[in-house]
Amino acid sequence: MEAFEWQQARSPAEAAALITHTTAEAMLTLQARPTVQQAILVKAGGVDLLDLMKEGLVIPRRLVDISQLAELEGISAGDDGGLRIGALTTLAQIAEHPGLRQSHAALAQAAATAASPQIRNRATLGGNLLQRPRCWYFRSAAHHCLRKGGGHCFAYAGDNRYHAVFANHGCAIVHPSTPATALLAFHARVELLHPQGHRHLLPLEDFFVLPEADLHRENNLAAGEILTAVLLPSLAPPTHSVYLHIAEKAAFDWPLADVAVVLDLDGEDYCRHASIVLGAAAPIPWRAMQAEAVLTGVKISEETARAAGQAAVAGATPLDHNTYKLPLFTTLVRRAVLLAAGLDQNSALP
Ligand SMILES: Cc1cc2nc3c(=O)[nH]c(=O)nc-3n(C[C@H](O)[C@H](O)[C@H](O)COP(=O)(O)OP(=O)(O)OC[C@H]3O[C@@H](n4cnc5c(N)ncnc54)[C@H](O)[C@@H]3O)c2cc1C
Ligand code: SF4
Structure with a gap:
């Protein structure tokens, strides 16, 4: 160095x-x-x-x-009844926060499964959202690839087993942040401090950038901007959210596929609104809108959860070595929907 x-x-x-x-x-x-x-x-x-x-x-x-900036640390009540998570809050603090585990369980579960205990105690939420992709060609100084300003994507004809199955034209990275999968499902916003002193809020959905918009960055952070906090909206209790993932190793590993599901249910298990986001699927956390549509207005059951799982992979464009991800997403979505609705008591949660 x-x-x-x-x-x-x-x-x-x-x-x-x-x-x-x-x-x-x-x-x-x-x-x-x-x-x-x-x-x-x-x-x-x-x-x-x-x-x-x-x-x-x-x-x-x-x-x-x-x-060392204490004002960027910690989890507190937000102005609108939701939660404000300071950018320096660690993944371990998010995983262990009792209130958040109740109100936004999928986020606590996502933070609890990321990386290893040692890294979770060091890694901040702001840095996690802004970490650079894990594509091994991108991480290799010997590969002058498109995302770093070169003229070639090595992943297309190379080893693309961990790459994107959606929106993978131009560059096929998957977004590296595990908490981002859950944060997007909760419609979180980021608070950004501009170098000239003003702060503004941006929905996370508008913060992340697809390769077709800009190949060289994953988000809309401008030079000199500091991400100061992430804001979670309040949810009407009882809240129904679940995060599930599959990885090659039980710890110390990024997911091969993951999903966050947030359901708004009436008392009879009819779904008023579903929010379903896939991780390790695309260059940004990927809203499975067709799966959301399948669940809206219907009663959650094994049958509708299965249909949502199948809809989640509609339109996927897998590469030579990552077609295996599609059944992983189908299964994860089905299981997460049933768990969120309290209909699958037997599946182990992280
Ligand atoms: C073995 C291993 C396994 C891992 N597994 C996972 C996993 O499963 N899931 C997962 O999500 N992550 C995983 N990670 C990644 C890890 O969680 C991130 O590297 C970490 O969260 C980054 O946070 P940090 O605070 O250290 O950021 P830093 O390294 O300090 O910063 C990261 C980037 O963000 C910028 N930055 C940081 N904070 C701010 C801010 N507030 N405002 C503006 N810019 C900022 C920095 O300039 C830098 O570009 C793993 C890492 C390792 C080493
Ligand atoms: S997938 Fe993206 S980051 Fe990886 S080699 Fe291709 S252009 Fe580079």
């Missing part, structure tokens, strides 16, 4: 004023070498950023450390 300067931020506003680039901008490469080497970047837990630096994929001049 190259030498770099270190600066401890005293406030989010100071950090925002200092930052010159997003990590994505600083990673655009000329051949295999980052073109921007004067960048001043923000660091939270450092799990992803330090990894990228050790691989020589980004060579910043200075890191501005925000990890």
